[in-house]
Amino acid sequence: MPRLTDVSIRALPLPPTGQVTYDDENSPLKLRISHGGAKTFIVMLGSGKRHTIGRFGEVSLADAREAARRLRAQKTLRAILPSSRTTDDAVKAYLADIHVRPSTRAYYERHLSRLSGRLSDQTAQRLSDLISKLTPAARNQALASFRAFFAWCISRHDLETNPCQRLSQAKQKSRERTLTDAELKAIWQACENDSFGKIVRMLMLTGQRRSEIAALESAWITLHTDQPLPHSITFPPHITKNGEEHTIPLSPLANSILLVSLSSTQTAEKIQPSTRSAEVPAKGSSPNSALLFPSSKTGGLIRGWNKLKASLDKKSGVTGWTLHDLRRTFSTIHASLGTPPHVTEALLNHKTGTLTPIAKIYNRYRWQKEMREAMEKYDAYIAKVCSAV
The missing domain is CATH 1.10.260 (434 Repressor (Amino-terminal Domain))
Structure with missing residues (x-):
């Protein structure tokens, strides 16, 4: 097609269906016209990659030509002179x-x-x-x-292709490890009264994920109005794996662990439920100031999990397990105690349970009463097994 002009662009007919593309003579610019009437300037940058410049009327023909030349030149130079960005x-x-x-x-x-x-x-x-x-x-x-x-x-236009696209994931065998009562007792008794030890015990008692318990803040604890015992944790959406708020009731053993940690942050009477992001500190506070299980070295989130876990293995004599296995063990024990599957799924914040997707939209019941009863029964079991009372 001859060189495009404003007059010729306005006169071009609309295709009956789909789209048609016209070339601009002696220029990398192209004009794409849809059957709906849209006339859009584009430029091809190689390997079938199309870049949209803008619509005719919003972008002048002269500006579109200049943009097409500049983009094509940048593409050519990047191929000849690879990005020097480290x-x-x-x-x-x-x-x-x-x-x-x-x-x-x-x-x-x-x-x-x-x-x-x-x-x-x-x-x-x-x-x-x-x-x-x-x-x-x-x-x-x-x-x-x-x-x-x-x-x-x-x-960000720093690379043209993803160097990972031909790499495949390694095959992983699904873990089936659950801990025996004797192993649970050995691990419980080997836990020290530091942040890591408290986290491990809380994982055993609540069945939550390591990242959720490790980031636990005082603001996520809800208190009874008639007694100074925390009765639930509400994990905000930004911390949960499925991106949804998750509330679990707390048992006496978990309460006793949290009370010690709460006393070192602020008095229990001042704590209010909150969904504040862990990455955005409250006004007037320092980052991570409300963490219940901070690192003794940095005051922030605990790091060096492998080293801490290896030390616990040596002290407890239990090997071949992961912290996530406590979550599987939690679920298995609940099954043995007769906890209904949908209640266990609610405790674990699993959304795959027994309800269909439509049922989940209309059924907003959160099973708090049933979860509390199940946690009290589970707590008594752990207390007996671990001699924790």
């Missing part, structure tokens, strides 16, 4: 830009720190070598971190 700089910008759960951010930081050199140096072979010696679970976690990071780089 991976370290890009990772810092990425971590500052994203909003994720604290636990997700922690493993992003851990795995992205493995990258080095320029962004243009990252290849599938190089990444494969980086993760080849990791366990299947760690490999998959690293790969997920890499994919998210490089997708962000592509969205």
Whole structure:
């Protein structure tokens, strides 16, 4: 087609269906016309990748031509002169830009720190070598971190393709490990009265995820009005895996652990339920000031889980288990005590339970009474097994 002009663009007919594209002579600019009447300037940047410049009428023909030439030149120069941006700089910008759960951010930081050199140096072979010696679970976690990071780089036009696209996840065997009563007792009694020990005991008592208990804040505790015992935890959406608020009742053993931690933060009478983000401190407070189980070294979230867990294994004599196995053990014990499956699922904050998707929309009952009864029965079982009373 000859060189486009404002007059010729207005005169071009609309296609009966779909879209039709016209070339601009001696220019990389193209005009796409839809049967609905939209006339849009575009430029092809190679490998079928189309970039939309803007609609005719909103963007002048002269500006569209200049934009098409500039974009094509940038594409050509980037292919000849690879991006000189370092991976370290890009990772810092990425971590500052994203909003994720604290636990997700922690493993992003851990795995992205493995990258080095320029962004243009990252290849599938190089990444494969980086993760080849990791366990299947760690490999998959690293790969997920890499994919998210490089997708962000592509969205910022720092990369053209994701070097992870040809890498596959490692096959993981589903864990079936549950802890025996004797192992639970040994672990309970080996836990020290520090933040890590309290977290492990709370995992055993509540069945929640490690990231949720480790980030527990005083503001998430709801108190009885007639006695100074915390009676429930409400985990805000930003901390739960499914992104939904989750409230669980607390048993006497869990209450006793929390009371000690609460006394070191603020008096129980001043605590109110809250869904404040853990990443946004309350006005006038310092970051993580309300953490119930802070690191003794930094005052923030606990790090170095592997070292802490190895020390607990040595002291308890129990090996071959993970902290997440406590969650599976929690569910198994509830089944043995006769807790209905839907109540156990509610305690675990699983949304796969016995209700259909439509039923979940209309059935807003939260099973708090049933969960409290189940937790009291479970608490008595753990107290007997662990000689915790």
